Amino acid sequence: MTESTPYAVQRREPTEAQRRAVAELITVPPLADELGRRFAAAGHELYLVGGSVRDALLRRPGALLAGGTALTDQDLDFATSAHPDQTLEILTGWAETTWTTGITFGTIGAMRRGLRIEITTYRAEAYDRVTRNPIVRYGTSLDDDLVRRDFTVNAMAFSVPGHEFADPYGGLVDLAAKQLRTPGRPEESFADDPLRMLRAARFAAQLGFAVDPAVRAAMTAMAGDLGRITAERIRDELSKLMIGADPVAGLRLLVDTGLAETFLPELPALRMQIDEHAQHKDVYEHTLTVVQNAVRLESDGPDLILRLAALLHDIGKPATKAVGPDGGVSFHHHEVVGARLTRQRMRALKYPKETIAQVSRLVALHLRFYGYGRGEWTDSAVRRYVTDAAELLPRLNKLVRSDCTTRNRRKAAALAADYQALEERIARIQAEEDLARVRPDLDGNAIMKLLGIPPGPAVGAAWKYLKELRLERGPLPPDEAEAELFRWARDNGLLPPEN
Incomplete structure (x- = not known):
């Protein structure tokens, strides 16, 4: 397996005025700053990353907004310079519970006061270009981590407890333009992880963002690479797209780029x-x-x-x-x-x-x-x-x-x-x-008692007949329902014919 070629990236960092404006816009839950101080005391950096930063700048409901309250219904993602074993040590005595199911990829999960968090070591991995699994390699800086993310609007970070805004690849500009662009060449990004192409369609549906022409071209040219992705992950992205604010925007993108042909050809x-x-x-x-x-x-x-x-x-x-x-x-x-x-x-x-x-x-x-x-x-x-x-x-x-x-x-x-x-x-x-609650006018016990038969298929058949009769004619008086049961039983050989 060979490592992927380093990304050709164009840095577009925010101005100092933009950094200050963002810092004033985002309100960080006290718990996040509390955690940041523990990492800082141990000599490590800690940044809020991904969707929580993006959504705060978009002022989406439940995001980290100025004047808002601490989150209770949103997970928080962090990136850190600490390695997983160091993260676990820092969390000991602070987190109510921790889990290590993602430790292979550098991620430690934790829960405190009802807030679920995930902390991932800076990564600078390569991909095998056969599956979507990375060859995990820890990075030495936040930039190493952010350049490997799917889109620039998800490659912004906010330090805790320092509250410094990091945006080396122009996510703030793209956010303002409502545009999806990759930090580096989209061909490199999608070759690393083809699921990112579906995420582009999902974000188009969820956020109403347009897709950069270069990104759309790469999606069209590389649609076949989606075959490397498991059905379960494709299903999850499709479901998230479908419950977005504008699912039609995402669906059109899937069809226009040829991605739908690979997993939903009926569309x-x-x-x-x-x-x-x-x-x-x-x-x-x-x-x-x-x-x-x-x-x-x-x-x-x-x-x-x-x-x-x-x-x-x-x-x-x-x-x-x-x-x-x-x-x-x-x-x-x-x-x-x-x-x-x-x-x-x-x-x-x-x-x-x-x-x-x-x-x-x-x-x-x-x-x-x-x-x-x-x-x-x-x-x-x-x-x-x-x-x-x-x-x-x-x-x-x-x-x-x-x-x-x-x-x-x-x-x-x-x-x-x-x-x-x-x-x-x-x-x-x-x-x-x-x-x-449509049911026959006679239940199973009544059927067995009236016909003198034990439990078995005949009881189920009689019940089904009476239900069909109930649907056809509506509720029947008890004597009429019993007469219909006896007639059915005679027709089916369960009772002797009338003389």
């Missing part, structure tokens, strides 16, 4: 050629609009399940596209195919089983509503809609509303009115019948 595949008569929408642009709509409908913070369902709801269309004799385009059963493809893709990305089940069920159900406005739905159909959606019904409501992207105002108004009517009908039936 760029939605850029299907529109037929000459414009018989179907641009499915890719429609999908991004649905994601935006879903974000607007959220009422209690980012909802990853809803946003993933919005992203994947139409991925079955390319496989089901058909052109009829009249030139009309159809996508019959694309929701069924899409649910299957959703399960496959999310499994490949190592999402949890419950997340996969919820997202794929939303994809499968997202077309169920259409046709309601034609007056075809009975109360039975409404019960089945609610029962099939179960706990996902609020999300399904939002997904269906988000899926209406027509520019025809009359059509859009009609769809909105239809769905409003359906929601009101659901509310009425729920109030009357408690659909959230």
Whole structure:
């Protein structure tokens, strides 16, 4: 393995006036200064680094802002000249607990007064360019450490307890310009760690930053290098992107640079050629609009399940596209195919089983509503809609509303009115019948007692039949439910036929 070529960097340090302005802007939690004094007493430097410094300058909620209070909900990252064993010694008697799971990479974790911190020795590592694992080599200065970071806006530091601002690579300038740029050549940075390309898309979604042209060019040229990254890490970056303030900005960057092709090819595949008569929408642009709509409908913070369902709801269309004799385009059963493809893709990305089940069920159900406005739905159909959606019904409501992207105002108004009517009908039936807990009118014990049978498959089959009957006809009086059970039992040979 060979060490990577030293970065060609351009230093762009802040002026003294800028340093003073930053020092006045950032309020450091007393605990951080307390820790800094312990390191200084031992003859070592300690700097706040990374996201906490960036977010303070962006004045993001919960950041280290002037006049703010000590952090209680944000981790703090530090860089230090101390080696890991020295860091552990300094933390002894101060930290309530420590952990060394990252010690191979020079990181020691600690907790004190509810604040989680990570302290990493200055690093000047090289990378093997096969995996994303560094050949760990400790640096001798803060500059050694900062030049190896992903973007200049994350390569700023703030000393504790001295409160001196360090920004050798122009992070402050890039922050003001809302620009993502690497401290050195982006090709070098991404060759070291291809995951940084996904982080660029994530920061575009989270922070609303534009990507420097040189960075975008490197992402496009090196998209294939993402194959070195594990599915779990890709999944985590995608999830963080999806819950960002503007996930569409990040998604566009993934598609435009070719990165999406390596781990989510179903998304760029939605850029299907529109037929000459414009018989179907641009499915890719429609999908991004649905994601935006879903974000607007959220009422209690980012909802990853809803946003993933919005992203994947139409991925079955390319496989089901058909052109009829009249030139009309159809996508019959694309929701069924899409649910299957959703399960496959999310499994490949190592999402949890419950997340996969919820997202794929939303994809499968997202077309169920259409046709309601034609007056075809009975109360039975409404019960089945609610029962099939179960706990996902609020999300399904939002997904269906988000899926209406027509520019025809009359059509859009009609769809909105239809769905409003359906929601009101659901509310009425729920109030009357408690659909959230639909059960047969007879439970398993009653079934066994009435039929004189022991526990077994026949009880489950009878229970399922009675539940279907409950969905079809609503609550039944006890005598009618018992009569239906006996009729089913006779039809299935559990009771002798009536004379």
